[in-house]
Amino acid sequence: MxxxxxxxxxxxxxxxxxxxxxxxxxxxxxxxxxxxxxxxxxxxxxxxxxxxxxxxxxxxxxxxxxxxxxxxxxxxxxxxxxxxxxxxxxxxxxxxxxxxxxxxxxxxxxxxxxxxxxxxxxxxxxxxxxxxxxxxxxxxxxxxxxxxxxxxxxxTPYRETKKQFQVDYGEEIDKAITKLEQLLQGESSHSTRWLTLQLLEGNPYVKKYLQSYIDMADLDGLIHSTSRAVLAGSEVRTIEQFIYKRRQAAIGEILKETTEVKGNSGQPLSEKIDLIITNKWLGLPIFLCVMYVLFMLTFDWLGFPLSDALDAFISGPITEGISQLLDLVGASKFIHALVLDGIVAGVGGVLVFVPQIFILFFFISILEDSGYMARVALVMDRLMEMVGLNGKAFIPMMIGFGCNVPGIMAARTIETPRERLMTTLLTPLMSCSARLPVYALFVGAFFVHQKALVVLSLYVLGIVVALILAKIFSNTLLRGETSFFVIELPPYRLPQAKALWKSTWEKGKGFVKKAGTFIFAGSVIIWLLSYAGPGGTNVQMDDSFLAMIGGVFAPLLAPLGFGTWQAGASLLTGFLAKEAIISTMNIIYFVPDEAGLQGILANTFSPLSAYSFMVFILLYIPCLATVATIKKETGSYKWTFFSMGYALAIAYILSLIIYQVGQVFGL
Amino acid sequence: MLSMLRKGEKAIITDISKADELVKRRLLDLGITEGSEVCIKCKMPFGGPFMLESCGQCVGIRKNEASCIKVEGL
CATH class of the missing domain: 3.40.50.300 (P-loop containing nucleotide triphosphate hydrolases)
Structure with a gap:
């Protein structure tokens, strides 16, 4: 059933x-x-x-x-x-x-x-x-x-014993129902009464459905004649309103019979909280504080030590255990290298970030469950209005911090098609949790004392770029259609531990699952590409297929400060999944753990080129899953390719500016 | 006009017909229409949206939309 x-x-x-x-x-x-x-x-x-x-x-x-x-x-x-x-x-x-x-x-x-x-x-x-x-x-x-x-x-099996309530819409509507019944000639299995009322209310889906049975002209004729007849003797302006009023009156009767209101019990707690949270002047600062605490907890106070501990565990006891196990079963040197340098390095390098990603998802869940998200939309609306969007578009973007895919899907709640398309195109600029490992790795190596601040700057950069592009798009490509903003602000609710854990796990499990499947397979392939080359197997890494592939892109990336085949190869795999960048780097640089990789990176990157690299990763392309979602949501190849193309262009220009200007200043 | 109300002031909506069609429909969905009692809970700065309270629920709408809704003070 x-x-x-x-x-x-x-x-x-x-x-x-x-x-x-x-x-x-x-x-x-x-x-x-x-x-x-x-x-x-x-x-x-x-x-x-x-x-x-x-x-x-x-x-x-x-x-x-x-x-x-x-x-x-x-x-x-x-x-x-x-x-x-x-x-x-x-x-x-x-x-x-x-x-x-x-x-x-x-x-x-x-x-x-x-x-x-x-x-x-x-x-x-x-x-x-x-x-x-x-x-x-x-x-x-x-x-x-x-x-x-x-x-x-x-x-339990349904027993139809009671007569269901029926709203009295008056004679004219009843006539319309009979008329539609005749037009349909019993072809639809749905209730004619319901179809008629929805048609008269202007439901576009019902109209389209009816068009498959009835001529468009007949339908419009029915709507017109009924509207005229209904509105003739009444003061309401549209038939939609007429139906609403009839329903409203019926509901009034039902409520009179079934509910009892015993005075109001003063100001609800929710409104008291709103006096502060959505206060005229405190609203925005409070939101920024919330975001700051979220990032400090994820990257600095809580997430970083946890990831470090996990890293030590994976590179220590686990690697050793696997190594001994392989020795025990007498695995060949090839298998040994594949497992330890390929799989453990690739998958382990990603799994290390599970604590940080779960902390991030946990806080996004709190924001959602508590009812704060809707307030964020209210607080941000003025800013969003200036760039041609509305406050509701901020919610998909916030969710995009967790993962771009649900973020883009959440854009469906935006009513006007223009704003929805714009939000869909811009949400990939939000720094999702899969990009987080890359930042964590690089800030750990280059910006030890300003970890959270540097990462926050990347998140803010993503938002700023999105807002500027929104302004540009709404003045060029996507003009017209007024913006629209009405939002229900649900009462605050204390998030419940069980529900929070469920939704955190629901969001985070994708990351873990991806590490076990996609990243696992990817690591094997990347390792094999780095193991084999035109000169045979077990070649020097610089002579491998991977170096050849990555080398194609190296000259292009040189003006950005990271013109190495290693960067080229990892950016290529990053299109499949952003965290694959880390797996690839771990494999390329032959190190099983984060600390070792950071040491090597310090030789190939400078702080400036590291920042330029992070900015490039933030913006350069939506990952494969996101591209598929954009295609699904927009239903257009044109917009899908556009979303990839503009991101690449913006990323290249920004990284170029950062690196070149930075060099002028001797950074 | 609804936009002229001060924070904490209550009023009854008398004419909503000038508002945008989508805004009207959404407010209707939330049970806010002519005859509803509304109260301004908060106004965001720099001409930002308003937070209204009506029949126990809170709704955010923009200032320019609020200025299309006629109200009568209580």
Missing amino acids: DIALLGNPNTGKTSMFNNLTGSYEYVGNWSGVTVEKKVGIFKQGAAKLIDLPGVYSLNPLSKDEGVVTRFLLDDPFDRMLNIVDASQLERNLHLTLQLIEFGSPLIIGLNMIDVAKNRGIQVDVEKLSSVLGVEVVPVVARTGRGCKDLAEAAT
Whole structure:
């Protein structure tokens, strides 16, 4: 049995998904975390739960909201589970009524009854259930209270006993429903009532769906004649508004019967926090402080010693153990070299950074779960508006700090296509966690005393370049269309340890997995390329195939300060995955550990060329996975190649300026 | 106009028809329309967005959009 999970944004849908399915799922407290539908299996294994993006209505404004409408139209499923926020019942019921109109079996999980109670709202669950004609189960998704009951209700066979609630939209709309029924001639399996209402509300997906059965002119005629008839005797201006008002009136009646409001219990804690966090003058400084602490913890205070310890462990006991094991089984010299110089150096060099990457992901998860992300969008909006974007575009960019791929997917929540495309193109400039090992390595070798500061400067550089390019793009390539910004600021919620760990692991496991597969295979290939050359096997590294390939790029890179075949070869592998740069360098320079590599690097790089190299790595190209995501999201080869081309050009120019100007100043 | 309200002031929306279509639709999704009571919680500096509170939820909108929404003070 397939159950679709639907609800408004910020109603705890994703926590409910976690509670019901027990799978590791990504939770977020800002609209748009669920950018693609995700499927989980119920704990009892009885059914599949499909998590869909949060929507306010089935008539979509943004691309991720369209996912829901398209799902309802095209995908088969057995029933719908609607999560409703009891503290915002009025707004939530608009979606519920549309789901009832859709007509598939429906169950309601009434979430946040505790929050509602705190705000003095008492919901009579049984009454609500009997009025709507839908089973309602009260739950607190955050603590898991009631989730068992809900799981049971959702998975037990459906008994259609009650008559479901119907909004009275008046005679004219009923006529339109009958008319559409005739036009369809029974060809669609969906409820005609729902199709008619969505069509009249201007739902583009439903209109397109109906066009496959009915002539466009007939549809427009139906919309026109109905609008005229409906609006004739009323003061509302559009039919969309008319339908909304009718629903609103019906909801008013439902609420009167089912809820009781006992005065307001003073200013909620969330608003008190907002007095400081989104304070007119403190908002931006607080955000910068949060970012600073995040970087200090990741690179300096906590992450660095942990990575160091792990490095010592891998290069010491582990390498030794493997070496002895190989001796024990009598492995050949070739295997010995392949395992230790290739795999251990390549994969180990990347795994060393697992602690730092997990710390970074942990903090991004806190920012998401607490509801702070939406505030960041608010605080940053003025700046983003100046460059032709809106504050919401900052959220994909922040997520891009973790990994560019989910960052680009999060851009779907941006409503206007122009801003969405721009955010998609610029998010790769955000320094993702895979670039972090490269910085960590180089700052460790060249900037020991200003580690966090140098790394922070790279992150800031990425943002600044993105903002400048946004301004340029919006004045040249992507002109027109006004920018748009309305954002819901969900109440602050204390992130829960379990959910935090889950979402940190969910994000970080990709990195570990990549080390075990992609980087593993890559290390073997790179090592083999460095082992073999035109002159046979076991050649001097400088005579190997790898040196030949990297050497092609060396002259091009010389003006940037790193014109060696080693840099060329590692940048080439960096396109596959940014952390592969580290694996490649470890293999090329024949060292199994970070400290050894740093020692060698000090001979081939100067601090200036090291910085130029880091800037180049920050900007030069989105990794393969990101390129694939850009292609998927934009659906255009032109924009995909553009995203690669402009990055390469910007990286080259900036690194050139940094190195050449730096040399003039004698750095 | 909504943009003229001071921080902490409450008002009722009387006319939202001049606002951008998308803004109107999104505010409607959030249950904010003509007749809703709103309160300015915070204004960001340099002509930045406003934070509104209406029926227990907070929403951010831009200043120029707020200046298209007519309100009546309470």
